Amino acid sequence: MKSLKLALAVAISATAMTSFAHARDQIQIAGSSTVLPYAKIVAENFGETFPNFKTPVVESGGSSAGLKEFCRGVGAEFIDIANASRAIREKEIASCAEAGVTDIQEIRIGYDGIVFATDISGPDFALEPIDLYKGLAAKVVVDGELVDNPYKTWNEVNADFPEWEIAAYIPGEKHGTREVFEEKVLLVGCEEAGGLKARMDAGMDEDTSEKDCYAVRKDGAAVDIDGDYTETLSRIDANKTGMGVFGLAFYENNTDKLKVATMSDVVPTTESIAKGEYPVSRPLFFYVKKAHLGVIPGLQEYVEFFTSDDMTGPDSPLAEYGLVAAPEEEREMVREGFTSGKTM
Amino acid sequence: MADTSLTDNNVAAPRHRDIGLKKRYAAERRFQFYGKLAIAFGLFFLALLLWTVVSKGYTAFQQTSINLDVTFDESVIDPKNERNENPMKLLTANYPKLAEAALYEKLGIDAEDKAGTKAADALISKGARAQLRDMLISNPELMNQTVNVWVLAAGEVDSAIKGQFDLSVDESRRKIKDNQLEMIEKLQQDGSLEGRFNTGLFTNGGSSRPETAGVGVAIIGSAYMMLIVLLTSLPIGVAASIYLEEFAPKNRLTDIIEVNINNLAAVPSIVYGLLGLAVFINFAGLPRSASLVGGLVLSLMTLPTIIIATRAALKAVPPSIRAAALGIGASKNQTVFHHVLPLAAPGILTGTIIGLAQALGETAPLLLIGMVAFVVDAPATPLDPATALPVQIFMWANEAERAFVERTSGAIIILLAFLAVMNITAIFLRRRFERRW
Incomplete structure (x- = not known):
């Protein structure tokens, strides 16, 4: 009996394994958790607007994990689209090419603002x-000397600020948001404060000095958040004098709990980010395998639907959720790039 | 010691024997106190967990709906009367407009009043499109008729009514505006806006709109996976343990196998996820995100638990049973399958259910095989993409909208209910069939 069952099980799994390499009729997407909410809205609307196609499956897991999955190969058993909150890296393009994924189309969907907010x-x-540099960096310049960050409260950093103990909840290293925070905030602040110059005077070359500017103090005043923005929000709920880093969309969904800080006197809104006035923003992307277009049913339509003004224009559901729509010429360029088959 | 006491002068005198009675009683009382303290500690945190989950989540089982007299107006749905040639027409028509028109009428808003209509439109869930479409498609005779339906209110309306928004802050900081609150109040007064039982929570799949999001896909996915775990790991686990316990010679090799099985039970579950990705998806070519792969990965994880429980249950069967069976002429095989296994069955069953409950609550291995995903369509077979209950909780916990907070807790309540039912079944089976020797 047992051996019969066992043999049956083996036979079933063997036939299963051979018959699964069949064509897939559902788009599979993986990648960034920042792009996930937007991809979900588009996927859901796609399913409703095109009832003849199945609703795409959107996995979460992070830009790097998504791109890694994306670069594993061409064929129905591999995903079709990778969402990313940063541009694909040279290394990733190379590893894609190694697995035969050569024709990659890059689609820029819009911009994401990164805001600082308090209770x-x-x-x-x-x-x-x-x-922010003076409050959060590991080393700051005091009287021309590079010293360990001595500031304990915000009013020591800037007399206009309240006498709050410095407690900032910033995205952890694994987040794409951290990169933007480093480049657009810490590095800029570092240059202004003379930290970059002080480092180069001390004999570091430019690259190492820049990397060194990214170092965040480790004495507990700056806390890495490895979870999502919901975790940052609950930290601020618990510590009313804390400051958190959020995506604009998340802030706009929680305006009754959070107060946003201006950056260089600009209030972060979709308009100020679209105009380029608010400095801390980044483009969001997704990458499509050209070889899958026309093979996976609905893939072509999904990309066209995503890039249409109905989805990513200024009055679209994505903009309503908090995506900053790209200027019209850029949207037109993205669409043209896709239809003309431009690859990376 | 004995020698010295013999030569001791006091040996003959009546003496008070200090055997530390008081101290020993005190030690026992202290231990009992510590024990009770430990239990109280555990119970306190259980109560805290249940309180936070239930107090946040019980509202998820009610969802605000609006009662509307919707007219399936042909001039909106299919103005050129082309639905016979083009069946897509009915699928893609502008259904939200029907619900919106009905709401304007109910609230007495002029259709030309831009600000008023915009505010009113935002009260109705975007899910109304699918609801009205499905009604008309299943019953085409509704065309040009007026039907009284309950359509879902938007997630923000629901959150406002349930008090999840701070309505005291300035209007510009709120998702729901003052004129919308007035409309809501008006609708509430004539009874056309109320909380109704949220069946969608159990039947819907993933959705970016909180009001139409449900754990339906996750429940189906979890059910498929549990079925696969049961079908694969129970026979394999029981067969392995019977062989190891009853037939295998006791030597160094079986010792090594035993150590390894015990080790496997303690391997972090994410490792099984990596294994599943490498073997089932990359090598065997099974589809990503499918509950079949999830079930197989969880089977690997559950196998050691079942083997250990089964071996313990077999060991608990007294040797006299085996000796008696062998003594009256049964073969080894007959002894095991006719006598030992039936007596061990309650223990095996309990172990299996506990293993299943463990597998039901697992998320980490599912991340790697693509089941932490947004899936809208209900999976028809175990080969279709699906998610699992704990995955759904994880994904909702990361959502920005306030309405997902209660849904997260609601999903936790559902998961806890499933776990409680499974564990109670295990206890019941043990009580009912357990034999003591």
């Missing part, structure tokens, strides 16, 4: 990159 009961913050 709604707190005072207004008018931040400058230099304030």
